[in-house]
Amino acid sequence: MKFNITKTFPTVENYLSQFLKVSKKNIHTIRMNNHHNKDTIKINSNEAELNSPLKAGDILEVNLDLVTSKYRENSTVSISKEFEDEYLLVVSKPFGIKTHPNDVELEDNTLVNYLISDYNYLEPIHRLDTDTCGLVILAKTPLVKAKLDQMLEQRQIKRYYSALIKNNIKPQTINSNIGRDSKEKNKMAVTRNGKNAITNILDCVKIDQNKFLVTVSLETGRTHQIRVHLASNGVAIIGDKLYSKDGYKYDKMYLGALKVEFPHPVTEHTIEIKSSLEKEFLL
Numbered sequence: 001m002k003f004n005i006t007k008t009f010p011t012v013e014n015y016l017s018q019f020l021k022v023s024k025k026n027i028h029t030i031r032m033n034n035h036h037n038k039d040t041i042k043i044n045s046n047e048a049e050l051n052s053p054l055k056a057g058d059i060l061e062v063n064l065d066l067v068t069s070k071y072r073e074n075s076t077v078s079i080s081k082e083f084e085d086e087y088l089l090v091v092s093k094p095f096g097i098k099t100h101p102n103d104v105e106l107e108d109n110t111l112v113n114y115l116i117s118d119y120n121y122l123e124p125i126h127r128l129d130t131d132t133c134g135l136v137i138l139a140k141t142p143l144v145k146a147k148l149d150q151m152l153e154q155r156q157i158k159r160y161y162s163a164l165i166k167n168n169i170k171p172q173t174i175n176s177n178i179g180r181d182s183k184e185k186n187k188m189a190v191t192r193n194g195k196n197a198i199t200n201i202l203d204c205v206k207i208d209q210n211k212f213l214v215t216v217s218l219e220t221g222r223t224h225q226i227r228v229h230l231a232s233n234g235v236a237i238i239g240d241k242l243y244s245k246d247g248y249k250y251d252k253m254y255l256g257a258l259k260v261e262f263p264h265p266v267t268e269h270t271i272e273i274k275s276s277l278e279k280e281f282l283l
Helices: 011-017 024-036 111-120 142-153 225-232 276-281
Strands: 002-005 040-042 057-063 080-084 088-093 131-140 160-166 172-175 178-180 188-189 198-208 211-218 255-263 270-274
Touching: 011 024, 011 057, 024 142, 080 270, 080 276, 088 111, 111 131, 131 142, 131 276, 160 198, 160 225, 160 276, 178 225, 188 198, 188 225, 211 225, 255 276
Parallel strands: 131 255
Antiparallel strands: 002 057, 040 057, 080 088, 088 131, 160 211, 160 255, 172 198, 178 188, 198 211, 255 270
């Protein structure tokens, strides 16, 4: 794996641990491997050590597979790849499939199963509910995953959702706690003792007489957050079988993560990606 260094770092280890947020365990693995194989770490094609300095313009190579993904291969479903480079992959997950298996040895009908045949390592850094379609970001190396995990935690990765609803809703910020529904345990609800949840309603455009396309961003990531907040404001998502009274009339729920924006974990260039599934929302 090659990394284009954009600024000065005192050592390779500092770059890996402080910038990429690589774990101490993986740093140790790299150190021990480099002790026996001097090709493990290279700077500008020359052998290097973890304590070697890095400057802007250098090309760092870490030639070591720290771990491989163990998902079962299943190539029966074609997945749209919206962006890919040597560090990460962004794809559009269709309606109706899980992001990853709960049991990697038994399940093979999830997003990562449909993708893994082309990769030694591929791990999603977030997930979408089975009934939600849209963009999923996957890391192609543990080194990059560590950085993306940190970026997600620090809210540097902005995800924008679109949903179809039957009534208009004004742009606003919905700030109310969400917790387990006291009557139906498979549902969530706005509740006083739940966890704080903040949903931003950015835009709402009329599609026809009784359909509106709403654009939403999240400041928190609670279970079913968008679904619960919209339903609690009288605009349940079309096709939502849990929170809409007539959701059973539709073959799918019209909620999708259709846009992501984030700084690249290595180059730091801003990346903006839109999903090709946007056409699925034109009923």
